[in-house]
Amino acid sequence: MKHEDKIKGAWKIFLFTEVASLVVVIPYGWMMVKAFTTPEGAFTLSNWSFLYQETPFFRGLVLPVIWPSVITSLIFASTTALLQIGVTIPTAYTISRMQFRGRVQLTKLMIILDAFPTVALLIGFFHVLNTIGLMNTYAGVVFVKVGMSLPGSIWLMKGFFDQVPWDIEWAAMVDGASRFTTFRKIIIAAVKPGSAVILVNSFLSGWAEYMLINLFIYSNGSTVSTFIGLMLDAEGKTAVPYGVMAAASLLYVLPVILLFIVSQKTLLKVSQGGSKQL
Amino acid sequence: MKHSRQGKKDKTDGDDLRRKLFPYKMLSPFFVLTGIFVAVPIILMIAISFSSMGLDLQWEFAGWSNYKRVLADSSIPIITLRTVLFVVICTVLSVLGSIFIALMTTYYLDIAYKRENAGLLFRIIWLIPSLTPSVVYVFIWRFVFGSNTQALINGVLDKLGIAPVTWLANYPMQILIFICCLSSASGSVILFASAIRQIPDNIIQAARVDGASNFYIMRKIIMPYLRWPITQKTLWSVLSFFCTYEIIMLLTAGGPGGKTTTFAYYIYKNAFELHKFGLGSALSVLLVAMSALIGLVVLRVTKVEKQLYPPRMDW
Helix, strand or coil, X not given: CXXXXXXXXXHHHHHHHHHHHHHHHXXXXXXXXXXXXXXXXCECCHHHHHXXXXXEEECCEEEXXXXXXXXXXXXXXXXXXXXXXXXXXXXXXXXXXXXXXXXXXXXXXXXXXHCCCHHHHHHHHHHHHHHCCCCCCXXXXXXXXXXXXXXXXXXXXXXXXXXXXXXXXXXXXXCXXXXXXXXXXXXXXXXXXXXXXXXXXHHHHHXXXXXXXXXXXXXXXXXXXXXXXXXXXXXXXXXXXXXXXXXXXXXXXXXXXXXXHHHHHHHHHCCCCCCCCC | CCCCCHHHCCCCHHHHHHHHHHHHHHHHHHHHHHHHHHHHHHHHHHHHCCECCCCCCCCCECCCHHHHHHHHCCHHHXXXXXXXXXXXXXXXXXXXXXXXXXXXXXXXXXXXXXXXXXXXXXHHHHHHHHHCXXXXXXXXXXXXXXXXXXXXXXXXXXXXXXXXXXHHHHCHHHHHHHHHHHHHHHHHHHHHHHHHHCCCHHHHHHHHHCCCCHHHHHHHHHHHHXXXXXXXXXXXXXXXXXXXXXXXXXXXXXXXXXXXCCHHHHHHHHHHHCCCHHHHHHHHHHHHHHHHHHHHHHHHHHCHHHHCCCCCCCC
């Protein structure tokens, strides 16, 4: 009976959590409402005109059609995710499961690099990209972005490789496979959840990237983030309708939330990552 | 730990060398990428800090002059103090906030009251801020705290007949702290939630049978299990708040009157708005020196040697 009583009291907690969650729900809800209403509050779809035509917004500046930006963002995010996973997997495998000179030092370096402040590297990035001729190219931004986030994802991935039983690797090698073949055919399959986490995370982070694209790519409105950034810079000084910004933002955020909800079973299971309690 | 197997006994010297080199081959993509895009920029940062380089990227040796300018800059002490306060307040609030949400959703709703769907729903709601790209995230809050009556709070005040408040001009730091905390707390709810879920069910059941209240269970059973995630999250938050500049740039651009300029944003401003790469690099070196202290704590806490398992095969 006591158990029953406890369950009855749930509404208090429910209400309490609900009130606390309003801090998130109200602004996001309001954004959704704004995306479909005029400043006066009537329903409209005119905020979404950037979907099919160029929209003038202020001082002769024209908001382009959004689709090229969406495609650029998609390509940028996928390339980032693929490069990230491609470099992370062999590195994490080696650190997790192989003995070599400098293993401890490399791991320490990884942790230090993970803690390294990005903003301190921006000037260096600028110089490097300029020197090797990747300035104003997406390839350059992808390299910089992946380079910065590798240590974190390698450390996370190492945790997944640690959990793969050695029997699997032994069995494959007794059957005559080389260590590389074993790695390629057997071990990678055993860490699929980890790869999924890293793929999704780096895709989302590529999709969300604003700062690096803004700094190292000169053309405006080249991805969805800079498309919105273009309007954000003007906010306050000019009358960019909130509705248009809200519509563009909604278009930008929805895929993220959908992707997350689809993959949350995998993502929520494994958030502890590489380092464990000692 | 010798697992030499019969079949491999007759390995040649070439085989041996190949095996020794194999780990390095596997690491080579990492070395190339990190070398060009992380190590070289770090070296450049130090080199540029001794030059008066601008946007033209011309090397012009300037000795210690950038560092002297930093030391002579009267705004540096204020900015540093502001940064420390910002980091401390944000870290404390975001860690406490995310523990609170995790306890509410995962302990109370999931475990104590068996309302798992509600728990999951609230966890997803609380994840949204950290999933939101920074431009949109800042847009939403600029919209909430906007100065005209089109904005959310002022719109409501207007309906109530209260004069609009210029929130971002009057309370820039408070708003900045609030939105940074919210997104950071949102990102770590999962971390704490999964730590709570890993606590063996029978421990909590046993405590309950003994008549322990929910609050007592939370304090005496759950909190000890959260010690490691809390350490992890605290250190990580300190580091990330210390380096926060994107949100500041988008929300207030360091203003008004420099009131929200932290150390990291000051670097960004000097380097990419004023195009003083030399000065910006000198500031970066200082920032790195400061965050290295935190980095050393992370390194100590992580105990790298114990996290590396000896490979259970010779090859």
